[in-house]
Amino acid sequence: MVNRERSYKTEAIILNSKSFGESGHIYIVFTPNLGKLSINANGTKKPKSKLSGHLQITNRCNLVISKGRSIDTISSAETTELFPNIRENYDLINNVFYIMELFDVFNPINEINTDAYKLLLESLRWLNDNQNINLLILYIRMKILTMSGWDLNFSSCNLCFDENKENLTSISSNHGGAICTVCQSKINNSLTADAQSIKLLHFISIAPREKLLSISLEIPSIKKCLAISEFLIHDNLGFKLKTKLF
Amino acid sequence: MQIPEQNHSVKIISKLINELSKLPGIGPKSAQRLAYHFIKLPKSEVLELSSSLIELKDKIIYCDICQNLSDENPCSICTNNQRDHKLICVIEEPLDILAFERTGSYNGLYHVLHGVLSPINGIGPNNLKINELLNRIKVNNIDEIILATNPSIEGESTAMYIQDIIGDLVPKITRLARGLPVGGDIEYADQMTIMRALQGRQEI
Known part of the structure; x- marks a missing residue:
């Protein structure tokens, strides 16, 4: 039977917005059940x-959306969760823009990914607590890569399957993760990484948030892993994120 | 079916429709309506419109001081001695000046940033007129800077960034009050607006 409902309701997190028409905006929102949507709201520039x-970037809200011929329009919005600390801190704002862009580029329009929605919500709560932000960025990068189908293997060499972790000395996303010293010379576009960082990346990509926060990690190790994860993100996307340029 | 070749006059109309449809908010249908409206207009009115457009491109410049659009440099606001030259209101776009001037209650100068920081859209500090503001503050003796960027997340981050870089150079930096709009309805206000309205409440 044809669905004749003219409107639908959904929960959403606002990822981005851009000016549209005389006084409206186009919003990019991420929903748990409908995936990423691009929707219009009229009159949002008026005081x-x-x-x-309710439609500010990072807000989690309940939306009522009217179906349109070319684009759907938000007819009602109510905030259900605010992240006020993010808006008060310049560094947190910059990080939240990066997180939003990451979720935007890794999730195509209308592709449902409930786990990614949960990760975004968890990340915003973590960011709002202003706790170990570098670890948060690392955690999001590794989880988002896994959720997007790039389930990288860090426990053995992805070419010769050598399981001795001390021999793992580089990373290649094209070859599925860690590469050993012997195989490194056989491939192009790999990043040299020490065995310790590869172990940490492996741990971060499988550990839940609570376990990650309960152990103490050294800042230099996190920074090394951040550089590797940035390489992996860049390698997978094929372009640099705009927010990383600043 | 073979499409008949267009005659010369239709080509001219097509060209105009094509040019008009490049304008913001104008789709092909509106462009078509406008093009046929121009055909009906007296020649004098069309010439006046075209000369205004050419004049706009030839004579409109940015004021070296406030970065506002003007036909003279410095602009009439920056050269007005009746205004308070120690007070600068930092705004996002030239149109915001009109909103402030309409109130008739602001007598200071302006500084137009021509946008806000928006890393997600590729706009960083170097894309805005922030260095010009910094130089202006260093050269002139400024008492107060009002940060009047929009209360959006981009506007807030721009205000915080500017506050960070000019904090030691100006004795007083203020931000526009945030809260409920005149004629607004509390029932429909979001939590952040009500929080800000409560924080900024005033004794009566």
Whole structure:
């Protein structure tokens, strides 16, 4: 039977917005059940708009959306969760822009990914607590790569299957993760990494948030892993994220 | 089916429709309507419109001081001695000046940033007129800077960034009050607006 409902309701997190028409915006929102959506809201530039306050980037809200011929339009919005600390701190704002772009580029329009939605919500709560932000970025990068189908293997060499972790000395996303010293010379586009960083990346990609926060990690180790994870993200996307340029 | 070759006059109309549809908010249908409207207009009115457009491109410049659009350099606001030259209101876009001037209650100068920091859209500090503001503050004796960027996340981050770099150079930096709009309805206000309105409440 044809669905004749003219509107639908969904929970969403606002990823990005851009000006549209005389007084409206196009919002990129991420939902648990419908994936990423691009929707319009009218009059949101006006001070008396009932929607604009609820549709700020990072807000988690309940939306009522009217179906349109070319683009759907938000008819009602109500904030369900705010992350006020993020808006008060310049560094947190920069990080949240990076996180939003990461979720935007890794999730195509209308592709449902409930786990990614949960990860985004978890990340915003973590960021709002302003706790170990470098570890958070590392955690998001590794989880988002896994969720997007890039389940990298760090426990053995992806070419010769050597399981001796001390021999793992480089990373290649094209070859599925860790590469040993012997195989490194056979491939192009790999990044040299020490065995310790590869072990840490392996741990981060499988550990839940609570376990990760309960152990103490050294800052230089996290920074090394951040550089490797950035290489992996760049290698998978094939382009640099705009937010990384600043 | 073979499409008949267009005659010369239609080509001219097509060209105009093509040019008009490049304008923001104008789709092909609106461009078509406008093009046929121009055909009906007296020649004098069309010439006036075209000369205004050419004049706009030839004469409109950025004021070296406030970075606002003007037909003279410095602009009429920056050269007005009746205004308070020790007070600068930092705004996002030239159109924001019109909103402030409409109130008739602001007598200071302006500084137009021409945008806000938005890393997600590739706009960083070097894309805005922030260095010009910094130089202006260093050269002139400024008492107060009002950061009047929009209360969006991009506007807030821009205000925080500017506050960070000019904090030691200006004795007083203020931010526009945030809260409920005049004629607004508390029932529909979001949590952040009500929080800000409560924080900024005033004794009556």
